[in-house]
Every structure is written in C-alpha cells, then in structure tokens.
Amino acid sequence: MHVLILGGTTEGRRLAELLADAPGVRVTSSLAGRVAAPRLPPGEVRVGGFGGAAGLAAWLRQHHVDALIDATHPFAGTISFNAAKAAAGAHVPLLALRRPGWVASEGDDWHPVGSLEEAARVLPGLGRRVFLTTGRMGLAAFAGPELGTHWFLVRSVDAPEPPFPARMEVLLDRGPFTLDGEREILRAHRVDVVVTKDSGGSATAPKLAAAREAGLPVVVVRRPAGPDGVTGVATPEEAVAWVRALGG
Template sequence: MSAEPGRSAEPGTSAEPGSGPHVLILGGTTEARRLAEALAQDSSYRVTTSLAGRVSAPVLPPGETRIGGFGGPAGLAGWLLAHGVTHVVDATHPFAERMSFNAAEAAALSGVPLLALRRPGWTPGPGDSWTFADSLAQAAELLPGLGGRAFLTTGRMGLHTFAHLTDTWFLVRSVDPPDGQVPPRLEVLLARGPFTLEDERALLARHRIDVLVTKDSGGSATAPKLTAAREAGIPVLVVRRPAVPQGVPEAATPSAVLRWLGGPARH
C-alpha cells in the first residue's frame, strides 16, 4: 500500500493483510524524515512515523504519522502487534533516552525487530576549546567559570536547570517559546534549523556571546555554531550523550537502515 502524505494513523487500526512490511519510525530527527521520505517512495512499504508532540507545529514527514506517547514499553508493544508492525526504527533524538529504552523493551516483548538510527556525535578538532559535562546539571555548575554571556542551545525543556544562575546572561534558541522556570537574564530567539555558518557568526557577534552550551546532538543541521565558536575563540560546553540500551543493532545513516530493511528480516 502506498501511504498518503500526512495521513494520521488512528489507534486501534491494524495493517492491511498483504500490505507488505509496516515500518514504525520513532522520529523527531532529520534522519527520521529522510528515512520516511525514502520509504514513502517504495509502494511495497507502509511507513508510520511517531512524534513525541513536544513541538507545537511539527513538520510532518510523508507517510502516516502518530503524535503522542504509547503508555510505556507494554503500550508500545501492544501497538506494534495491533498495527501489524514488522520493523521498528528508533530514530529519536540522541537525548531522548527514555524512548530508546522503551523501544528496546517493547521490541523484546513483541518480537518485532528493532534498529537504532544514531547519527555520529561531534568531536573537537584543532582550535576547539571544549569542556564536557555528563548532564545539564553539571553543565550548569561548570558554566559560570567559562563565560558570562551564554548561547544556550540545549533545548527549552531543560531551562529550569540553569534558572539559578542569576549572573549569567542567556540567549536561548528554540522552535517554541520556553515555559516553566527560566533564568532571570534571558533572551529567546524562536527559530528552526538548519542554520548557516554566516548566520551563526553574526549571531555570536551581535549578542557578544563568550560561551556556547550545547548537547552532543551530532548531525549537520546545527553544527555550524561549533565552527563559528571555534573561529571566534569561544569555549564550548558540551553535554555528553546519555547511555543507550545494550544489544540493539545500530545504523549511522538512513541508507544503512534501508539495507537492513531489505535483508533477511524483511517479510
């Protein structure tokens, strides 16, 4: 069956008999969208992308979409079986650790093959001045010693972690406005990537940024800020990625996922 772009997958429905492989993509990343685009061009696949719903107006990928949680590993396992899912691809953000662990447990419960699409992380190069933190809380502890005007690109969900830093001025960039507890000296820039190197250079200079705070998200969409920081001699505070489930096979690119789907596991 050829999936219709933007169509929603309704709870309680199941895959059509004989419709071929049904791939559930746990999405929210550029790689997830690219994979959905590739699968939507092959009429032998049915593709559903699940989005967490944390962005108010997400850019929907082609194929079917589902927005919202599953109710934990058992709920996800039940959804996989009820909808005839034959393959699951965990293409969530590298810091969406709870969903990755839920996916691993759901795959074990349901017997549906799971592959994790994890883009490589960033690594410092010549001229970079990087300091690593194991968590947002540790980053908040280290930040005052690195600068007083911070470009904070760790996402709006964790802003409360930095709310006690009254002497630091923050520039925060996010798709949606932050809510909840935030730092007192804060300017919000609403924007959606990708961002160009020229834009990042201008932003750092315009706001007199002297430290960049980021998660090790990897990928190219937001990497230019790292180059701009290196060129400007600005230190970068990098939050390391959380642990991932053990024993889950991984792929680094959508092309590698397509090869996996075309292998022996394909029905």
C-alpha cells in the first residue's frame, strides 16, 4: 500500500515514522522545499511542488498511490485545496491531519485577526517592540511606512528576504522552544507585543505562556478555511488507524 504524505510538519514526520514500521506499507513524504535544511522523515522523500492539482493527480496515478494524507502546515492553504482536487480526480482517498488550534487561557490578552495585513494594522495600538513569530514569509505586510518606528524581532528557520520591516533583528532558530527561553527573549529584547499565527501544537506554544505571564498582548492570526468535505484527524496515531482501515 503506497501512502503519500504531504508533510513538512512535526505531525507529518511522526506519521512517516509510524508508517515506516508498518508491514505492507510504502510511505513517501513530499516536502515543499521552502526550508533550506529540512528534517527528513524516514521512507522515501521528494522535495518541491507538483505543478498544481493536475500535476499532483498525475503523480498519484503514475506512482500508484493508494492513500493521500495532507499533513501540511495549517497555513499552507493552497496545497490543501490542490490535494482535495487531485484526490478527487485520481480517485484516491484523502485524509487531513491537522493539529488542533490554540485556545486562550485565563489571563491571555489575545487579539484575533484574519490576516497578516490586519495584524499589521492593529499593531500601532498595542505596542512598538514586536516579537514576530509568523515565519519568514509574508514580512512585506509589516514593511509599510506606518510601522516605520516599530522594531521587530523576527524568528524564522531561514533568513528572510526583502521586503521586510525597516527596523528588524533576525533570530534564526527552530522549535521546539522552552518557556524559560521564551521568557528570556521577551525580557532581553524588551518586547511589548507578540504576533503569531494559530499554528497549534506544543513546539511553539511556550511563547503564549511567556506573554501571558508578562501581561503582553498577542496578535493571533486565525487559520484559513480548508476545503470542504475532507475527513480530518488531529493526531498521527489516528491517521495510522485510518490507513489500516483502508487496507482492510
């Protein structure tokens, strides 16, 4: 049974590890190639795009894929819609593996927004020293002159490319992060507002606890809607059970 995982996430790697040990299963993980040195999962790995939904459907047929699992980042919206179209066109069962989003706790000062652009618009009323943890993509939203007096600490795995904020320091790092480490970042850089995407999971959640302790506002970009009608699970273990059920 050939399973293609659209991965690049912690859950995608964990799923590949579980399926690599499963008898009668061949697993291929597909990575987008946006990170220079990704953590490679076990099994076969391919890097790069497919050329849209039609290209992915052709790949599914050519490589005799029996099951497709979309374990991409919650904000990698385009590939999820392409996966739904490709799976329907190639008549391949599709599962979405999505970690649950974060839930605000007592004491949190969250400001939900619908996009990075909206996050940039609300910043002037919240603070001027920004811990920006949305990754290296989309920094152009914060590069406008209206935020010219703001200072940004940008954390990403790889160095960002312009356009980006005029006053910026880059912190190259990869999760999981610790609560003590996040506390120190907020203290050392005199951060007064945090901006994040609702990625979910535990690897990057400590910043939320650190911000809560420090009484800082957090701008949280809501997840985009995914394709309709796709079966979803929250854990790699549930995805393995789905694969086993397909295999009879």
